[in-house]
Structure formats: C-alpha cells, structure tokens
Amino acid sequence: MNSALKSTEKYVLNLLSGKLPSEYYYHNIDHTIDVVNTAKLIADNSNVSPTDTEMLLIACWFHDSGLTQIYQGHEDISVILAENFLFGISYPQPKINIIKRIILATKMPHIPGDILEKIISDADISHMGKDNFDARSHQLRMEWEIVYNRTYSEEEWLDINIRFLEDNLFFSDYCIQEMNPVRLKNLEIYKKRLYDLKKINEKTYPR
Known part of the structure; x- marks a missing residue:
C-alpha cells in the first residue's frame, strides 16, 4: 500500500471512529471498509491501472466522511474533507480533482461517467x-x-x-x-x- 493511501485509511478510520454518530447502523465504519474492499475487487477485475486504483480507493475511504457533519448532502462535505487532507499531504491537485469527482458519483441518483465512477457507484x-x-x-x-x-x-x-x-x-x-x-x-x-x-x-x- 502506498503512503498516500495508507495515510488516507488511517485518517478516515480515526475520523469515523471518533465523530460518526452511533445511530448510523448502516453508514458505519464497516460500510466504508466494505466499499473500499469491493471497489478493489471490481478494479482488479476491470483492468484499472494502479494509479487509477489508488485514486479510486482514496475516494472510497472519503465518500461518507461528510456524515460526521451532516446527513443529507454529506457528499459535498466529503469532498471538502478529502481535498483539505490530500492538500495537506501534498497530493497532486489534478489527482485531487479526480478524487472529488469520483466521490460525487456516490450522490443518488447519478449516472456514472468513466470506469472509476462506475466502480464506486457499484461498490457503494x-x-x-x-x-x-x-x-x-x-x-x-x-x-x-x-x-x-x-x-x-x-x-x-x-x-x-x-x-x-x-x-x-x-x-x-x-x-x-x-x-x-x-x-x-x-x-x-x-x-x-x-x-x-x-x-x-x-x-x-x-x-
């Protein structure tokens, strides 16, 4: 696992364990982990490049992080949290922009565009x-x-x-x-x- 992905996993797990409301029985840590693992499984069977897989999995880790602040429309907060964190670890801005787009693909209803949006939509x-x-x-x-x-x-x-x-x-x-x-x-x-x-x-x- 590369450093950016590992740092993201650690950050999001700490965030969710500390701030996610206990009554979120569905949108819990297990759901986020399941989305990450399912997205990895789909990507591995879809000829997705390592670089794209990295961005996809980072997006999966962050996709429900906004639930720590709001319920409806949490995807918009997830995008902000992802950008702030990734900027802080000097992650390339062009990749951050792609990750933000992937996260927003989990908004429903949404018709995904590229393969990364399709995978996160399916995994979610x-x-x-x-x-x-x-x-x-x-x-x-x-x-x-x-x-x-x-x-x-x-x-x-x-x-x-x-x-x-x-x-x-x-x-x-x-x-x-x-x-x-x-x-x-x-x-x-x-x-x-x-x-x-x-x-x-x-x-x-x-x-």
Missing part, C-alpha cells in the same frame, strides 16, 4: 447484489427511523426496498456479471414477501 450499493442484503436493509431501516424520526410499516419497508432494487442498476461489467443475478434474486424475494403480506392483511382485514 453492492449489498443489493449480495446475500447479506436483508441484514443491511434492516440496519438502514433502524438508521432512518432515528435520523428521520419516523417508523416504517413492514409493507412500507418492503415497498421501499423493491423500488430500490428495481431503480438501481450495476454499471461495471464485473458487477453486471457477478452481482446482478443476486440483485434479481433479492428483488424476487422482496416481491414475494410483499405479495404474501398483502394476502395475509386481506384475510385479517377483509374489505
């Missing part, structure tokens, strides 16, 4: 193409109920997840091949759950 929501989607969805539900001060019925939450799985697609060739089949499986599971729940409700509360 890669759970939709993994078998742990259920657990991650539960963590997000707990987080949103606290952050937005509301509760979700089971039917509401199933519907939110169905729309999420339908509306978001993978962009990198690797994820399309390796993760999209699991996304489609998760979608069918949630559709069936919603269908079954509505059937139960119809029997319990007939019109």
